[in-house]
Amino acid sequence: MFTDWNSRYIALAKEISSWSKDPSTQCGAIIVGESGQVLSQGYNGFPRGLSDLDELYADRELKYKRISHAEMNAIYNASRTGVSLYGSTIYVHGLPVCHECAKAIIQVGIEKVVMQKNTKKDRWNESCDLAQNFFREVGIKTSYID
Numbered sequence: 001m002f003t004d005w006n007s008r009y010i011a012l013a014k015e016i017s018s019w020s021k022d023p024s025t026q027c028g029a030i031i032v033g034e035s036g037q038v039l040s041q042g043y044n045g046f047p048r049g050l051s052d053l054d055e056l057y058a059d060r061e062l063k064y065k066r067i068s069h070a071e072m073n074a075i076y077n078a079s080r081t082g083v084s085l086y087g088s089t090i091y092v093h094g095l096p097v098c099h100e101c102a103k104a105i106i107q108v109g110i111e112k113v114v115m116q117k118n119t120k121k122d123r124w125n126e127s128c129d130l131a132q133n134f135f136r137e138v139g140i141k142t143s144y145i146d
Contacts, residue, residue, distance in 0.1 A: 013093035027070040027094030042073025071101035102131035112141045
């Protein structure tokens, strides 16, 4: 079915994205170590302990104030269990990395980002372009996969 590991990891991130309760966008991320081991995972959703009723996701303004992105949740999950992400690769399904997540990726020492291209013209384009500029500035490798 898959011809390479990048495709396998993106497929895993896609599966994890299905755990999100967000009715408009499901995003998933996995972080993989230098030996190919999965270090952490995350999907977009509300922080632990906050109510995640469907009506809270339906109110877009409220949802954006409460939601954590998949990339951030993967980083938080690694931190919660004491796993270093230095030198790792993050695989993201759903949307490309935004500039806020890019800052966190840079700070924890992730070295490579593999994601899907955003083919839609939407409100995330400016943020995703800025993320790419951040990655170029610090030397983080990025690649896109279909």
